[in-house]
Amino acid sequence: MVFSSIFFVFTFLPVTIAAYYLAPHRIRNGILLLASLFFYAWGEPVYLFLMLYSILFNYVMGIDIARKRRRRAGASLFFGVLVNLLILGFFKYYGFLAENIEMFTGRVLPKVDLPLPIGLSFYTFQSLSYLVDVYRGRASYQKNILSFGLYISMFPQLVAGPIVQYADIDAQLRERRESLDKFGQGVLYFIWGLAKKVLLANNLGAVHTAVTGLGSLSVLSAWVGAFAYTFQIYYDFSGYSDMAIGLGKMFGFELKENFAHPYCAGSITEFWRRWHISLGSWFREYVYIPLGGNRVGKFRHICNLLLVWALTGLWHGASWNFVVWGLYYSVLLIMEKYLLRRVTERIPVLRTFYTMFLVMVGWVFFFSPTLDAAGIYLGAMFGRGVTGITDNAGMYYLLTSLVLFWLSWIFAVPVVSRITVKNLEKPDGWTPLLLTAHVGIFLTAAAYLIHDTYNPFLYFRF
Amino acid sequence: MNGWDILLKTAKVFLVGLLVVMLSGLVRGSAWNPDFGALEAEVEAQLDLTGMRQGDEQLLRRLYGLNAGDLRHWVLYTAQDNMDVEELLLVEAAEEGQIARIRQAVEKRVEVQKHNFEGYGPEQLSLIEKYVLRDSDPYLLFVISEDAEEAKSGFVRGLYY
Incomplete structure (x- = not known):
C-alpha cells in the first residue's frame, strides 16, 4: 500500500486514526502494530512472515544482549547482526553476487528468483540500531513485544524511512503525548x-x-x-x-x-x-x-x-x-x-x-x-x-x-x-x-x- | 545456567532453525524463470545488428543441425554479407540434457567457420576465434562479434534479473 493512493488516504488512514483514538492508551501500540502489519501485508502477504520473524528474532536478541551485558554480550550482538545481515544479503544481494561470480569465474550458483521484500533495507537497519543501542546501553531493551513490533513495522516509516534509531524513539514507544x-x-x-x-x-x-x-x-x-x-x-x-x-x-x-x-x-x-x-x-x-x-x-x-x-x-x-x-x-x-x-x-x-x-x-x-x-x-x-x-x-x-x-x-x-x-x-x-x-x-x-x-x-x- | 539462559538459548536455536526452513521454502517455491524475450533484448542491446538478418528454421537446421521444433525458444542472426562472420544464437532448451547437444552443435559450427576462412580471411578468422559460447541450463548463448564480451555480460545480467 502506498500513501499516495485513494485507498490509503480515504479508507485505511481514517479507519486507523478512529480505531487508535477510540482505544484506551494501553492498547494503542497494539492497534498501530495491527494496522502496520495489515498495511505491509496489503502488498507483501508472503513477506509478512519475514517481518514477523525479524520482530521475534530481534526481540529475543535484545533480551539476550541486555542480560549478558557484562558477560558475553559481544558474541550475542555479533550473532544478531550476522543473522540480520544474512537475511538482507540473501534477499537483496544474492542475485548480484551470483551474477558477478558467474561473470568473473564462470562458476554458476543456484539461481533464485525472489522479489526484494519492500522496506527490508529500512527495517533491517532499524533492527541493527536496536541491537547496538541495547548493547551500548544507549537504550534499555524493550520488554513489550507489541511495542518492539511497532518499532520495526510502524507503517508511517516502514517502507522508505526515515530510519529511526531505537534510542531516539524508545521513550516515545513507552509513553507519548498526542494532542490536537x-x-x-x-x-x-x-x-x-x-x-x-x-x-x-x-x-x-x-x-x-x-x-x-x-x-x-x-x-x-x-x-x-x-x-x-x-x-x-x-x-x-x-x-x-x-x-x-x-x-x-x-x-x-x-x-x-x-x-x-x-x-x-x-x-x-x-x-x-x-x-x-x-x-x-x-x-x-x-x-x-x-x-x-x-x-x-x-x-x-x-x-x-x-x-x-x-x-x-x-x-x-x-x-x-x-x-x-x-x-x-x-x-x-x-x-x-x-x-x-x-x-x-x-x-x-x-x-x-x-x-x-x-x-x-x-x-x-x-x-x-x-x-x-x-x-x-x-x-x-x-x-x-x-x-x-x-x-x-x-x-x-x-x-x-x-x-x-x-x-x-x-x-x-x-x-x-x-x-x-x-x-x-x-x-x-x-x-x-x-x-x-x-x-x-x-x-x-x-x-x-x-x-x-x-x-x-x-x-x-x- | 539459569532458567532464562536455557530459555533464550532454546529460542535462538528455534529461530535459526525457523529461518533455515523459511528461506529454503522460499527458494524451493521460487520459480527461476527468466523471460526469454527480456533475455534476448538484454543480449541484442549489446550488439550492433545492422548488417545482420534474422535466420529462420531452415537456416538453423542448415548451420547447426538443430530442429527448431525441439527447442523451447531460439533466435538466430547471421551476417548478410558472405564475407562477414558475425553471428548470434540464443537458445532456450526444452528438455534436460539438450544443452550439451546444442553446445556440441555450436562447437562444430565454429570449426566449420574457421575452416571456411582459414588462409584467406585473417580478420574474419581472428573474430571467429574470439567467439563467446556461454550456457546456463536451459539457456545458451553463442556470439561472434566485436561486442561478444558485452553480449555475454548482457546474457548473464538477463539471467539474474
Missing part, C-alpha cells in the same frame, strides 16, 4: 508530502521518462532529463518523508526531519548533511564512528570514507551503479575535506551551482540501469554521441516543463516553507488563506490520485 496541535501539524506535513509526490515528483518523473525514452539525445535533452530526475527524486523521497513525519505526529510520535533543503547546499559535505539525514546519521553512528571516524590518521580516514560510502551506495541497490555512485561521493568528500574546502568557501553563490552540478551528475548513476548506460548518458550531457547541442525534443521538453522546473526550484529553497511555518506559528496563524490553500492543495492532489495510474515511490526499491 500535534495532529494538526501532522495533517499539514502529510498534505505537503502528498503534494510533493503527486503534483511535483510524478510530473517530473513523466518528463524524465520521456527524455530517457528518446531514441537519440542532444546535450540539451540530456540535461533536461537529468534536471527532471534531480528534482523528481527529491520531491518523491522528501514527500514520502514528510508524509511519514506527518503520520507519526498524528499518532503522537516525533520523527526527525529527513531533508533540510539539500539543493541549497554549498558543498557536497553540506549536501549530505541535508539529504536523507537518517541514513547518513545511521552510517555515522554505527559504521563511521566505530571505525574511528576522522579522529585517525589521514590514510585511515580516507579508507573509512571510501568504505562507508561504498556501503552507502550498496545499501541503495545491488548493482555496480550504486557502488560507483557511493565511491563518486566518497572521492568528492575526500577532495572537499583535504583540497577544496577553502576554495568553495570563497565562492558564496557559485558553490551552490558547483554542488548542484555534481549532484546532477551523480544522479545519472542512480537512474541508469547499468554502468554502460550511465556512461552513455553522461557522455550525452557533455556532448559525446549526441545529435547536437539542442534538438526539437530537448526544446519541447524544456519549454513545456519550464513552469514545473521553476516551481520545483522555488519549493526546493526554504523561502516558501519558512513563510508558511512562520505564519502558522503565529497565534492567528490559522488564517483562512493558509487553510484554504492547504485544502486546495489536498483536493488537487486527490484529484490527481483519482486519474493517476499506480506510482510507487522511487525509494520503495531500496
